[in-house]
Amino acid sequence: MNYIPQILFAIVLLLGIGYFAKNINKLVRNIKLGKKVDRTDKKGERWANMARIALGQQKMVVRPIAGFLHIIVYVGFIIINIEVLEIIIDGLFGTHRVFATLGLGAAYDILIGSFEILAFLVLVSVIVFWLRRNIIKLKRFFYPEMKGWPKNDGNIILYFEMVLMILFLTMNGADFTLQQMGADHYVQAGAFPVSQFLVPLFEGLNEGTLIIIERTAWWLHIIGILVFLNYLYFSKHLHILLAFPNTWFANLEPKGQFENLESVTKEVKLMMDPDADPFAAPAEGEMEEEPEKFGASDVMDLNQVQLLNAYTCTECGRCTSECPASQTGKKLSPRKIMMDTRDRLEEVGKNIDKNGKFEDDGKQLLDDYITREELWACTTCNACVEACPVSINPLSIIMDMRRYLVMEQSAAPTELNNMMGNVENNGAPWPYNQMDRLNWKNE
Amino acid sequence: MSETIQVPTMAEMMAAGKAPEVLFWVGCSGSFDDRAKKITKAFVKLLNKAKVDFAVLGTEESCTGDPAKRAGNEMLFQMQAMTNIEVLNGYEIKKIVTACPHCFNTIKNEYPSLGGTYEVVHHTQFLKSLLEDGRLTVEGGKFKGKRITFHDPCYLGRANDVYEAPRELIQKLDAELVEMKSCKKRGLCCGAGGAQMFKEPEKGNKDVNIERTEQAIETKPEIIAAGCPFCNTMLTDGVKGKDKEGVIEVMDVAELIANAEDL
Numbered sequence: 001m002n003y004i005p006q007i008l009f010a011i012v013l014l015l016g017i018g019y020f021a022k023n024i025n026k027l028v029r030n031i032k033l034g035k036k037v038d039r040t041d042k043k044g045e046r047w048a049n050m051a052r053i054a055l056g057q058q059k060m061v062v063r064p065i066a067g068f069l070h071i072i073v074y075v076g077f078i079i080i081n082i083e084v085l086e087i088i089i090d091g092l093f094g095t096h097r098v099f100a101t102l103g104l105g106a107a108y109d110i111l112i113g114s115f116e117i118l119a120f121l122v123l124v125s126v127i128v129f130w131l132r133r134n135i136i137k138l139k140r141f142f143y144p145e146m147k148g149w150p151k152n153d154g155n156i157i158l159y160f161e162m163v164l165m166i167l168f169l170t171m172n173g174a175d176f177t178l179q180q181m182g183a184d185h186y187v188q189a190g191a192f193p194v195s196q197f198l199v200p201l202f203e204g205l206n207e208g209t210l211i212i213i214e215r216t217a218w219w220l221h222i223i224g225i226l227v228f229l230n231y232l233y234f235s236k237h238l239h240i241l242l243a244f245p246n247t248w249f250a251n252l253e254p255k256g257q258f259e260n261l262e263s264v265t266k267e268v269k270l271m272m273d274p275d276a277d278p279f280a281a282p283a284e285g286e287m288e289e290e291p292e293k294f295g296a297s298d299v300m301d302l303n304q305v306q307l308l309n310a311y312t313c314t315e316c317g318r319c320t321s322e323c324p325a326s327q328t329g330k331k332l333s334p335r336k337i338m339m340d341t342r343d344r345l346e347e348v349g350k351n352i353d354k355n356g357k358f359e360d361d362g363k364q365l366l367d368d369y370i371t372r373e374e375l376w377a378c379t380t381c382n383a384c385v386e387a388c389p390v391s392i393n394p395l396s397i398i399m400d401m402r403r404y405l406v407m408e409q410s411a412a413p414t415e416l417n418n419m420m421g422n423v424e425n426n427g428a429p430w431p432y433n434q435m436d437r438l439n440w441k442n443e
Numbered sequence: 444m445s446e447t448i449q450v451p452t453m454a455e456m457m458a459a460g461k462a463p464e465v466l467f468w469v470g471c472s473g474s475f476d477d478r479a480k481k482i483t484k485a486f487v488k489l490l491n492k493a494k495v496d497f498a499v500l501g502t503e504e505s506c507t508g509d510p511a512k513r514a515g516n517e518m519l520f521q522m523q524a525m526t527n528i529e530v531l532n533g534y535e536i537k538k539i540v541t542a543c544p545h546c547f548n549t550i551k552n553e554y555p556s557l558g559g560t561y562e563v564v565h566h567t568q569f570l571k572s573l574l575e576d577g578r579l580t581v582e583g584g585k586f587k588g589k590r591i592t593f594h595d596p597c598y599l600g601r602a603n604d605v606y607e608a609p610r611e612l613i614q615k616l617d618a619e620l621v622e623m624k625s626c627k628k629r630g631l632c633c634g635a636g637g638a639q640m641f642k643e644p645e646k647g648n649k650d651v652n653i654e655r656t657e658q659a660i661e662t663k664p665e666i667i668a669a670g671c672p673f674c675n676t677m678l679t680d681g682v683k684g685k686d687k688e689g690v691i692e693v694m695d696v697a698e699l700i701a702n703a704e705d706l
């Protein structure tokens with residue numbers, strides 16, 4: 001027996017998975033640059049959310065056409081992965097269609113038959129997706145942040161999926177033809193409702209050529225899958241994995257509830273406590289703490305869930321298309337907030353790869369990526385949060401950056417400073433006297 | 444005005460040794476803004492009519508801190524919140540009703556972790572329960588068959604998942620409730636939230652309130668119903684901007700009910 005293909009296969013598999021694991025490590029390291037946040041309460045609700053939103057695709061179908069097509073591609077990918085399992089076993093042990101030889105009988109036919117139908121539906125869906133992006137030119141794929149890499153990325157994924165599906169069907173078609181010829185090693189197994197139509201293409205080819213075609217498609221298919229796996233880290237397609245943890249860690253409180261900063265609570269309590277002595281020296285042995293930075297000007301100031309959000313974003317733009325600011329031509333696009341956060345986080349990550357630890361590069365998320373104009377255009381309406389199919393919260397990042405601008409830099413727009421001055425002095429955002437608060441009663 | 448309205452303050456109640464059933468949190472808009480004051484009064488009339496034992500804080504009320512928090516000034520927000528919580532806890536308040544979704548959201552969701560935990564309801568929820576308990580009745584006569592569209596305030600709807608209470612009230616008026624193309628979970632903001640009310644919008648090609656008013660106009664309504672003083676202002680401006688004054692009225696749900704009752 002010739003072991004070379006098996007050894008080769010094992011090497012390819014190891015390389016593919018190894019490189020992927022390395023990048024996942026990097027991803028985890030980068031996410032951990034963020035602040036810790038406790039999102040482990042109400043576990044039951046979290047599992048349920050993950051099941052509903054990530055596994056059940058509940059939010060995708062809010063837009064029925066895209067939602068339906070997406071479910072096909074998604075189900076197709078998950079189920080066809082059972083076939084990948086067979087391919088891996090075959091590859092490692094030199095078997096052929098090992099599941100068929102396990103005596104699954106008719107079940108195997110059903111299995112392969114449904115893979116084929118799914119593969120065909122995936123192919124059709126992916127073509128429709130491609131048309132939506134490139135011919136129909138759906139508006140949400142054409143915002144300024146979608147130029148260059150994000151645009152190509154979207155299409156590369158579609159091409160990948162097309163090629164993988166075509167390879168899968170070609171492999172089956174050739175296999176089926178070989179089975180009919182009674183070729184050695186090619187067990188009579190499987191039903192081929194789609195690839196049977198490819199059989200005429202193979203007419204007149206001899207057994208040797210067919211085996212080459214079948215083997216080539218088989219190898220390219222599995223290598224393609226491994227390349228795809230490794231492509232994820234560089235792509236918005238990471239969502240196929242991260243949607244799960246991301247929905248699990250999502251905020252469970254009412255959307256209107258913004259977190260109260262604990263560091264601020266401490267200070268306010270001290271300020272309002274008549275017994276506190278602001279000039280008191282820290283107690284013996286207690287170190288003078290460095291005051292905590294309020295809000296966020298860079299990715300390290302955000303929390304880990306926000307950074308996970310950034311890696312999970314699929315750049316679908318559902319958030320942006322529902323955003324009132326974006327709809328009325330303002331610069332703000334919640335999708336861009338997420339993409340900028342990821343880009344900056346990647347930049348910081350590369351900096352660490354190179355220097356061993358983060359060396360100041362004179363850049364930050366604020367201004368170098370996200371402008372103040374964008375931040376101030378947000379109405380905090382939560383439409384983006386509601387729209388996101390994978391439970392991302394762009395608003396929380398906007399809020400943290402506003403906090404930095406206001407509390408660390410006193411850089412609010414003048415009108416807002418006036419408003420805040422009024423709240424501070426008269427207890428209302430307008431310059432009215434608090435003593436007049438009940439005047440309406442007698443007017 | 445035929446009858447005067449009864450608006451007891453907490454201080455008066457306390458002096459008389461009484462505790463009201465509910466505190467009416469009026470809010471800054473409801474206290475100072477001319478348009479919003481009308482909503483406040485309409486709601487008080489309904490409270491009086493239903494003989495609800497309520498009180499206001501009056502001059503002891505202060506901004507909840509919502510616009511400061513949404514502008515990014517957490518420090519000012521928490522100072523406001525703690526001051527208010529001290530007053531509310533001092534009076535041992537248990538239940539609060541307010542006609543402003545921003546006050547509603549802030550007190551309900553953001554005060555508890557700072558030491559202020561109360562049962563907080565929006566005035567549309569409160570009115571709904573008054574009707575259900577038979578303490579208030581409403582006849583639809585005046586609004587029968589009128590086309591009314593309801594604009595979901597972000598801080599009532601998406602922020603807190605309250606979509607039905609205001610709609611049920613409108614339906615009680617025998618009015619024809621028509622929905623805009625984006626409503627409920629997908630309702631479009633009026634443009635005032637997140638402290639936008641207090642500043643000029645960023646550069647763009649349209650104002651948000653105009654966009655929203657256009658969506659409302661598409662439903663050919665006679666009345667645009669609102670449940671928030673800020674939305675009310677934004678949509679009233681929008682209607683003016685589209686030259687539809689006199690054709691379309693912007694009214695708070697409480698005003699609709701009070702009007703139906705000729706209060």
Ligand code: SF4
Nearest residue numbers: 323378379381382384
């Ligand atoms: S919360 Fe801000 S960013 Fe999100 S949709 Fe509303 S305005 Fe846009």
Ligand code: SF4
Nearest residue numbers: 313314316317319388
């Ligand atoms: S944040 Fe959510 S809705 Fe917005 S582009 Fe990313 S995945 Fe899509």
